Amino acid sequence: xxxxxxxxxxxxxxxxxxxxxxxxxxxxxxxxxxxxxxxxxxxxxxxxxxxxxxxxxxxxxxxxxxxxxxxxxxxxxxxxxxxxxxxxxxxxxxxxxxxxxxxxxxxxxxxxxxxxxxxxxxxxxxxxxxxxxxxxxxxxxxxxxxxxxxxxxxxxxxxxxxxxxxxxxxxxxxxxxxxxxxxxxxxxxxxxxxxxxxxxxxxxxxxxxxxxxxxxxxxxxxxxxxxxxxxxxxxxxxxxxxxxxxxxxxxxxxxxxxxxxxxxxxxxxxxxxxxxxxxxxxxxxxxxxxxxxxxxxxxxxxxxxxxxxxxxxxxxxxxxxxxxxxxxxxxxxxxxxxxxxxxxxxxxxxxxxxxxxxxxxxxxxxxxxxxxxxxxxx
Numbered sequence: 281x282x283x284x285x286x287x288x289x290x291x292x293x294x295x296x297x298x299x300x301x302x303x304x305x306x307x308x309x310x311x312x313x314x315x316x317x318x319x320x321x322x323x324x325x326x327x328x329x330x331x332x333x334x335x336x337x338x339x340x341x342x343x344x345x346x347x348x349x350x351x352x353x354x355x356x357x358x359x360x361x362x363x364x365x366x367x368x369x370x371x372x373x374x375x376x377x378x379x380x381x382x383x384x385x386x387x388x389x390x391x392x393x394x395x396x397x398x399x400x401x402x403x404x405x406x407x408x409x410x411x412x413x414x415x416x417x418x419x420x421x422x423x424x425x426x427x428x429x430x431x432x433x434x435x436x437x438x439x440x441x442x443x444x445x446x447x448x449x450x451x452x453x454x455x456x457x458x459x460x461x462x463x464x465x466x467x468x469x470x471x472x473x474x475x476x477x478x479x480x481x482x483x484x485x486x487x488x489x490x491x492x493x494x495x496x497x498x499x500x501x502x503x504x505x506x507x508x509x510x511x512x513x514x515x516x517x518x519x520x521x522x523x524x525x526x527x528x529x530x531x532x533x534x535x536x537x538x539x540x541x542x543x544x545x546x547x548x549x550x551x552x553x554x555x556x557x558x559x560x561x562x563x564x565x566x567x568x569x570x571x572x573x574x575x576x577x578x579x580x581x582x583x584x585x586x587x588x589x590x591x592x593x594x595x596x597x598x599x600x601x602x603x604x605x606x607x608x609x610x611x612x613x614x615x616x617x618x619x620x621x622x623x624x625x626x627x628x629x630x631x632x633x634x635x636x637x638x639x640x641x642x643x644x645x646x647x648x649x650x651x652x653x654x655x656x657x658x
Contacts, residue, residue, distance in 0.1 A: 286312075286323055293326045300612035300639055302334035303533040309343075319347050325354045332361025335610060335637035335644050352378075352386050360392035364643040366653030368400035390419050394428035398435055399643060401657055406432040423451045427460055434464025435657070439473055455484050462494060471498050489515070489522045527591035527613045531602045538594040540586075545598065554597040558628060559588060565627050570620040592621050592638060596628065605633040613640045626650050 289308055296305035309327055312319070319327070324347035331340035344350070344358050355378045362371035375393050378385070385393070390413055397406030410429050413419045426449045433442035442461050446453050458480045465474030474494055481491040492515050499507040515521070528537045536545065545551060569587055592613050599609030617625075617640040629636050630650035638645045646653035 286320060290323060290326050293323070293330045297326075297330040297333040299528065299530075299535055300334050300610060301530050301533075301535055302331075302336055302610060303530060305330045305334060306339075307533075319343065321347065321349045321351060321354065324350075325357055328354060328361065329357050332357070332365060333639065335365060335639060335646065337362070337365050337367065350383075352383055352389060355383060356386070356389040356392050359389065360395060363392060363396035363399050366399070366644060366646055366655075368396040368402070371396035372402075372405075385417050385419060387419055387422060387425075390417065390421075391424055391428060394425055394432065398428055398432035399654075399657075401432075401436050403432060403436050403438065423449065423454060423457065426451070427456045430457055431460040431464070434460055435467070437464075437468050439464055439468060439470050443473065453480070455481055455488065458484070459490065462491065466494060466497075471501070474498065487518060487520050489520050492520055493522050523614060525591050525613065525615045527595040527611050529595040529599050529609065529611050531599065536595070536598060538591040538598075540591050540594075541589045542591065542594055545594075547598065547601070550601050551594060551597045554601050555588065555593060558593075558597065558600070558624070561631055562624060562627060565631070567623060567627060570618075570623065587618070587620050590618065590621050592617060593624065596625070596636065599636075600628070600632055600634065603634065606635075608635045608637060610637045611639070613638060616640050616642055617645065622652065622656075626652055 289312055292308045293305055296302070296308065305327075312323065324343055327343045328340050328347075331337070331343065340358065340361055344354065347354065355374070359371045359374050359378075362368070362374060372393065375385070375389070375396075378389075390409065393409055394406055397403075397409065406429055410421060410425060413421050413425065426445065430442045430445055433439070433445065439461070442464060446457050446461060449457070458477045462474055462477040462481065465471070465477060475498055478491040478494045478498075481488050485491075492511055496508050496511040496515075499505075499511065524539055526537055526539050528535050530536075538545070542548075543552075592611055595611045596609065599607075599611070603609060617638055622645065625636050625638060625645065625647045627650065628634065629647035636645075636647040638647070643654065
């Protein structure tokens with residue numbers, strides 16, 4: 281059987297990054313180390329990205345430092361990885377190191393830097409980077425850079441300033457800009473501005489599921505169930521579907537996927553028994569389920585049952601019954617983690633002595649000893 285070449289390993293490592301399959305990614309790295317002397321620039325960058333997207337920051341640092349022929353792309357991947365893994369200040373320190381050794385940033389680097397500012401709530405620094413980008417770094421700001429700053433302002437609750445920036449960007453505002461504002465409006469409960477952002481999105485993309493769902497949820501929160509039904513009927517008529525929440529967890533090199541309320545796993549009985557145990561523990565710790573994100577017209581008890589069976593909780597339960605105290609449980613979720621699941625992960629990490637790493641659609645959350653790397657800012 282012929283040995284795998286670099287192209288094959290690049291494809292494998294990229295797939296592992298997408299799935300969060302750390303064990304398989306480590307195997308690919310070890311295989312290459314046994315068959316080659318030095319890590320090439322391309323594979324080194326892919327490995328840095330894979331380890332970062334699996335939440336293994338230490339291994340990413342190791343590959344980064346060992347790769348001698350680093351280009352701006354590898355530096356950018358490392359900076360971005362540190363930002364989304366809850367180490368934004370380390371990301372900006374690395375950016376300074378990159379400049380000091382004479383490597384000029386490119387557009388992707390600046391996106392990574394602005395992302396780091398957004399994750400850390402560094403509003404003044406992010407605005408300064410945007411304003412001096414062209415003169416100091418000779419990088420022409422793009423709509424992606426403006427989107428990062430809209431996200432930065434939105435996360436910090438500066439919604440009016442974010443809206444003002446959207447209206448003054450030297451580009452036609454796109455779905456990404458309005459989407460960043462919409463997410464911020466949802467987080468900070470600014471329904472009026474959120475409705476405006478959702479309508480702007482639907483002008484640009486009438487089939488945008490996120491905007492439709494926001495409208496539905498806003499009407500539900502206001503008890504306007506006739507309008508909720510109208511939006512949902514329109515979504516069905518135009519075949520607009522919100523992707524269901526799903527989570528995957530890798531255990532002993534095998535990847536398992538869960539949907540909310542999933543009973544397909546062979547150990548389903550044990551998983552739900554563990555969930556019941558976790559729920560009892562949470563009640564003893566004074567945890568009250570956060571059901572405000574459940575917008576169905578059902579009673580509170582049913583809402584609590586619904587939220588208790590979120591896909592990341594099922595993945596967590598499988599991780600708890602499959603690992604020992606002190607182990608790492610890695611979960612990848614396709615949507616943003618909800619407030620209740622975030623609170624549960626913090627408590628479970630302390631009570632059950634696990635290091636829990638959750639990658640959602642925006643960033644990583646590293647839960648340990650009852651706290652999260654995001655410091656509840658996400």
